[in-house]
Amino acid sequence: MRVLEMLQCVRIPGPCPVKRTGKCSDFHGIWEVYNPTLDDLVRGSAAGDWVPVIVPQSRWMNRFWTRPADRDLYAASVGGLPTEDELALGSRRRAVPSSLSQQEMERICRYGEVSAHRSPEREVFDRGQRFDASAVSIPGQRMPRPHRPTGTDPALLDWSAKSRWLAQPQPCQHCGKPASLLNDQGRPSHKVCQEQAAG
Structure with a gap:
Protein backbone atom coordinates (compact mmCIF):
# COMPACT_ATOMS: atom_id res chain seq x y z
CA MET A 1 0.00 0.00 0.00
CA PRO A 97 5.15 -18.68 -31.94
CA SER A 98 6.88 -21.25 -29.75
CA SER A 99 9.80 -23.17 -31.23
CA LEU A 100 9.51 -26.04 -28.73
CA SER A 101 8.81 -29.50 -30.10
CA GLN A 102 6.10 -31.65 -28.58
CA GLN A 103 7.12 -34.22 -26.01
CA GLU A 104 5.20 -36.99 -24.38
CA MET A 105 3.93 -35.97 -20.96
CA GLU A 106 5.76 -37.60 -18.06
CA ARG A 107 3.19 -39.40 -15.94
CA ILE A 108 5.30 -39.79 -12.78
CA CYS A 109 4.98 -37.07 -10.17
CA ARG A 110 8.43 -35.95 -9.10
CA TYR A 111 7.32 -33.32 -6.60
CA GLY A 112 9.67 -33.16 -3.62
CA GLU A 113 12.47 -35.14 -5.25
CA VAL A 114 15.99 -33.78 -4.91
CA SER A 115 17.13 -32.40 -8.25
CA ALA A 116 20.23 -30.60 -9.49
CA HIS A 117 18.03 -28.21 -11.48
CA ARG A 118 17.32 -24.88 -9.79
CA SER A 119 15.45 -21.97 -11.30
CA PRO A 120 17.40 -18.70 -11.05
CA GLU A 121 16.21 -16.32 -8.36
CA ARG A 122 14.17 -13.43 -9.70
CA GLU A 123 15.29 -9.93 -8.87
CA VAL A 124 13.10 -8.16 -6.34
CA PRO A 144 2.07 33.42 5.16
CA ARG A 145 1.32 31.54 8.35
CA PRO A 146 -1.97 32.57 9.94
CA HIS A 147 -1.50 35.11 12.72
CA ARG A 148 -2.04 33.60 16.16
CA PRO A 149 -2.97 35.96 18.97
CA THR A 150 -0.30 36.36 21.63
CA GLY A 151 -0.61 33.99 24.58
CA THR A 152 -2.42 31.16 22.77
CA ASP A 153 -0.95 27.67 22.71
CA PRO A 154 -0.62 25.53 19.56
CA ALA A 155 -3.29 22.86 19.05
CA LEU A 156 -2.48 19.76 21.12
CA LEU A 157 -3.39 16.38 19.65
CA ASP A 158 -4.03 13.12 21.51
CA TRP A 159 -1.15 10.74 20.71
CA SER A 160 -1.85 8.08 23.35
CA ALA A 161 -3.79 5.57 21.18
CA LYS A 162 -1.90 2.38 20.27
CA SER A 163 -3.22 2.67 16.71
CA ARG A 164 -0.98 5.74 16.25
CA TRP A 165 2.26 3.78 16.74
CA LEU A 166 4.13 2.32 13.75
CA ALA A 167 5.91 -1.04 13.94
CA GLN A 168 8.87 0.51 12.10
CA PRO A 169 9.72 4.23 11.82
CA GLN A 170 8.89 5.95 8.53
CA PRO A 171 9.85 9.42 7.21
CA CYS A 172 7.93 12.24 8.90
CA GLN A 173 5.75 14.08 6.37
CA HIS A 174 7.00 17.41 7.74
CA CYS A 175 10.74 17.06 8.36
CA GLY A 176 11.58 13.77 6.60
CA LYS A 177 13.31 12.22 9.65
CA PRO A 178 12.17 8.78 10.96
CA ALA A 179 8.92 9.02 12.94
CA SER A 180 7.12 6.31 14.94
CA LEU A 181 3.67 7.94 15.08
CA LEU A 182 0.75 8.51 12.72
CA ASN A 183 -1.20 11.77 12.60
CA ASP A 184 -4.99 12.06 12.26
CA GLN A 185 -4.72 11.44 8.49
CA GLY A 186 -2.74 8.21 9.03
CA ARG A 187 0.57 9.69 7.83
CA PRO A 188 3.91 9.34 9.64
CA SER A 189 4.64 12.44 11.71
CA HIS A 190 6.47 13.56 14.83
CA LYS A 191 4.19 14.87 17.57
CA VAL A 192 6.06 18.20 17.67
CA CYS A 193 6.09 18.60 13.88
CA GLN A 194 2.35 17.89 13.59
CA GLU A 195 1.41 20.24 16.42
CA GLN A 196 3.56 23.02 14.94
CA ALA A 197 1.92 22.47 11.53
CA ALA A 198 -1.53 22.50 13.15
CA GLY A 199 -0.44 25.80 14.70
Whole structure:
Protein backbone atom coordinates (compact mmCIF):
# COMPACT_ATOMS: atom_id res chain seq x y z
CA MET A 1 0.00 0.00 0.00
CA ARG A 2 1.28 3.45 -0.88
CA VAL A 3 0.16 7.05 -0.57
CA LEU A 4 1.03 9.97 -2.82
CA GLU A 5 3.07 12.42 -0.75
CA MET A 6 3.98 15.89 -1.97
CA LEU A 7 7.49 16.85 -0.85
CA GLN A 8 9.29 20.12 -1.45
CA CYS A 9 12.11 19.66 -3.94
CA VAL A 10 14.79 20.52 -1.36
CA ARG A 11 13.65 17.56 0.79
CA ILE A 12 14.02 15.01 -2.02
CA PRO A 13 17.49 13.40 -2.25
CA GLY A 14 19.45 14.15 -5.42
CA PRO A 15 18.71 16.73 -8.10
CA CYS A 16 15.25 18.01 -8.97
CA PRO A 17 13.32 15.04 -10.45
CA VAL A 18 11.75 17.30 -13.11
CA LYS A 19 14.66 19.53 -14.19
CA ARG A 20 17.24 16.77 -13.51
CA THR A 21 19.62 19.35 -12.10
CA GLY A 22 19.80 21.57 -9.02
CA LYS A 23 16.73 22.23 -6.89
CA CYS A 24 13.53 24.20 -7.38
CA SER A 25 10.85 25.58 -5.07
CA ASP A 26 8.10 23.25 -6.31
CA PHE A 27 6.53 20.29 -4.53
CA HIS A 28 6.93 16.91 -6.27
CA GLY A 29 5.04 13.67 -5.79
CA ILE A 30 6.57 10.59 -4.16
CA TRP A 31 4.89 7.19 -3.78
CA GLU A 32 5.48 6.53 -0.08
CA VAL A 33 4.94 3.14 1.59
CA TYR A 34 2.00 2.97 4.00
CA ASN A 35 1.79 0.00 6.39
CA PRO A 36 -1.68 -0.51 7.89
CA THR A 37 -2.88 -3.80 9.34
CA LEU A 38 -4.22 -6.52 7.05
CA ASP A 39 -7.69 -5.96 8.54
CA ASP A 40 -7.49 -2.28 7.54
CA LEU A 41 -6.63 -3.26 3.97
CA VAL A 42 -9.49 -5.78 3.75
CA ARG A 43 -12.05 -3.36 5.19
CA GLY A 44 -10.70 -0.41 3.21
CA SER A 45 -10.65 -2.23 -0.14
CA ALA A 46 -14.19 -3.53 0.42
CA ALA A 47 -15.37 0.00 1.24
CA GLY A 48 -13.51 1.55 -1.72
CA ASP A 49 -11.12 3.51 0.53
CA TRP A 50 -8.19 1.67 -1.13
CA VAL A 51 -8.05 0.82 -4.84
CA PRO A 52 -5.56 -1.22 -6.91
CA VAL A 53 -3.31 0.72 -9.26
CA ILE A 54 -0.65 -0.15 -11.86
CA VAL A 55 2.22 2.32 -12.30
CA PRO A 56 4.58 1.49 -15.21
CA GLN A 57 8.30 1.81 -14.54
CA SER A 58 11.13 1.54 -17.06
CA ARG A 59 11.58 -2.25 -16.70
CA TRP A 60 8.53 -3.48 -14.78
CA MET A 61 5.06 -2.65 -13.53
CA ASN A 62 4.45 -1.54 -9.95
CA ARG A 63 1.17 -2.88 -8.58
CA PHE A 64 -0.08 -1.63 -5.22
CA TRP A 65 -3.09 -0.27 -3.35
CA THR A 66 -3.64 3.45 -2.87
CA ARG A 67 -6.36 5.97 -2.06
CA PRO A 68 -8.77 6.79 -4.92
CA ALA A 69 -7.85 10.50 -4.82
CA ASP A 70 -4.13 9.66 -5.11
CA ARG A 71 -4.77 7.33 -8.06
CA ASP A 72 -6.95 9.86 -9.85
CA LEU A 73 -4.50 12.73 -9.34
CA TYR A 74 -1.56 10.67 -10.61
CA ALA A 75 -3.55 9.24 -13.55
CA ALA A 76 -4.63 12.76 -14.59
CA SER A 77 -1.02 13.96 -14.41
CA VAL A 78 0.40 11.16 -16.60
CA GLY A 79 -2.51 10.89 -19.03
CA GLY A 80 -4.06 7.71 -17.61
CA LEU A 81 -2.88 4.40 -16.17
CA PRO A 82 -3.07 0.92 -17.73
CA THR A 83 -5.51 -1.75 -16.58
CA GLU A 84 -4.80 -5.48 -16.18
CA ASP A 85 -6.89 -6.14 -19.33
CA GLU A 86 -4.81 -3.68 -21.36
CA LEU A 87 -1.58 -5.28 -20.12
CA ALA A 88 -2.85 -8.76 -21.03
CA LEU A 89 -3.83 -7.53 -24.51
CA GLY A 90 -0.38 -6.01 -24.97
CA SER A 91 1.25 -9.31 -23.98
CA ARG A 92 -0.79 -11.17 -26.61
CA ARG A 93 0.28 -8.67 -29.27
CA ARG A 94 3.94 -9.28 -28.44
CA ALA A 95 3.56 -13.07 -28.34
CA VAL A 96 5.68 -15.07 -30.83
CA PRO A 97 5.15 -18.68 -31.94
CA SER A 98 6.88 -21.25 -29.75
CA SER A 99 9.80 -23.17 -31.23
CA LEU A 100 9.51 -26.04 -28.73
CA SER A 101 8.81 -29.50 -30.10
CA GLN A 102 6.10 -31.65 -28.58
CA GLN A 103 7.12 -34.22 -26.01
CA GLU A 104 5.20 -36.99 -24.38
CA MET A 105 3.93 -35.97 -20.96
CA GLU A 106 5.76 -37.60 -18.06
CA ARG A 107 3.19 -39.40 -15.94
CA ILE A 108 5.30 -39.79 -12.78
CA CYS A 109 4.98 -37.07 -10.17
CA ARG A 110 8.43 -35.95 -9.10
CA TYR A 111 7.32 -33.32 -6.60
CA GLY A 112 9.67 -33.16 -3.62
CA GLU A 113 12.47 -35.14 -5.25
CA VAL A 114 15.99 -33.78 -4.91
CA SER A 115 17.13 -32.40 -8.25
CA ALA A 116 20.23 -30.60 -9.49
CA HIS A 117 18.03 -28.21 -11.48
CA ARG A 118 17.32 -24.88 -9.79
CA SER A 119 15.45 -21.97 -11.30
CA PRO A 120 17.40 -18.70 -11.05
CA GLU A 121 16.21 -16.32 -8.36
CA ARG A 122 14.17 -13.43 -9.70
CA GLU A 123 15.29 -9.93 -8.87
CA VAL A 124 13.10 -8.16 -6.34
CA PHE A 125 12.39 -4.64 -7.57
CA ASP A 126 10.06 -3.39 -4.84
CA ARG A 127 11.80 -3.51 -1.46
CA GLY A 128 9.47 -1.01 0.15
CA GLN A 129 11.43 2.03 -0.97
CA ARG A 130 9.70 5.25 -2.04
CA PHE A 131 9.64 5.86 -5.76
CA ASP A 132 9.16 8.77 -8.10
CA ALA A 133 5.80 10.37 -8.82
CA SER A 134 7.19 13.72 -9.96
CA ALA A 135 4.68 13.82 -12.81
CA VAL A 136 2.55 15.33 -10.05
CA SER A 137 4.23 18.67 -9.29
CA ILE A 138 2.75 21.70 -7.58
CA PRO A 139 4.37 25.15 -7.86
CA GLY A 140 5.85 26.26 -4.56
CA GLN A 141 4.05 29.27 -3.14
CA ARG A 142 5.10 31.05 0.02
CA MET A 143 1.94 31.23 2.05
CA PRO A 144 2.07 33.42 5.16
CA ARG A 145 1.32 31.54 8.35
CA PRO A 146 -1.97 32.57 9.94
CA HIS A 147 -1.50 35.11 12.72
CA ARG A 148 -2.04 33.60 16.16
CA PRO A 149 -2.97 35.96 18.97
CA THR A 150 -0.30 36.36 21.63
CA GLY A 151 -0.61 33.99 24.58
CA THR A 152 -2.42 31.16 22.77
CA ASP A 153 -0.95 27.67 22.71
CA PRO A 154 -0.62 25.53 19.56
CA ALA A 155 -3.29 22.86 19.05
CA LEU A 156 -2.48 19.76 21.12
CA LEU A 157 -3.39 16.38 19.65
CA ASP A 158 -4.03 13.12 21.51
CA TRP A 159 -1.15 10.74 20.71
CA SER A 160 -1.85 8.08 23.35
CA ALA A 161 -3.79 5.57 21.18
CA LYS A 162 -1.90 2.38 20.27
CA SER A 163 -3.22 2.67 16.71
CA ARG A 164 -0.98 5.74 16.25
CA TRP A 165 2.26 3.78 16.74
CA LEU A 166 4.13 2.32 13.75
CA ALA A 167 5.91 -1.04 13.94
CA GLN A 168 8.87 0.51 12.10
CA PRO A 169 9.72 4.23 11.82
CA GLN A 170 8.89 5.95 8.53
CA PRO A 171 9.85 9.42 7.21
CA CYS A 172 7.93 12.24 8.90
CA GLN A 173 5.75 14.08 6.37
CA HIS A 174 7.00 17.41 7.74
CA CYS A 175 10.74 17.06 8.36
CA GLY A 176 11.58 13.77 6.60
CA LYS A 177 13.31 12.22 9.65
CA PRO A 178 12.17 8.78 10.96
CA ALA A 179 8.92 9.02 12.94
CA SER A 180 7.12 6.31 14.94
CA LEU A 181 3.67 7.94 15.08
CA LEU A 182 0.75 8.51 12.72
CA ASN A 183 -1.20 11.77 12.60
CA ASP A 184 -4.99 12.06 12.26
CA GLN A 185 -4.72 11.44 8.49
CA GLY A 186 -2.74 8.21 9.03
CA ARG A 187 0.57 9.69 7.83
CA PRO A 188 3.91 9.34 9.64
CA SER A 189 4.64 12.44 11.71
CA HIS A 190 6.47 13.56 14.83
CA LYS A 191 4.19 14.87 17.57
CA VAL A 192 6.06 18.20 17.67
CA CYS A 193 6.09 18.60 13.88
CA GLN A 194 2.35 17.89 13.59
CA GLU A 195 1.41 20.24 16.42
CA GLN A 196 3.56 23.02 14.94
CA ALA A 197 1.92 22.47 11.53
CA ALA A 198 -1.53 22.50 13.15
CA GLY A 199 -0.44 25.80 14.70
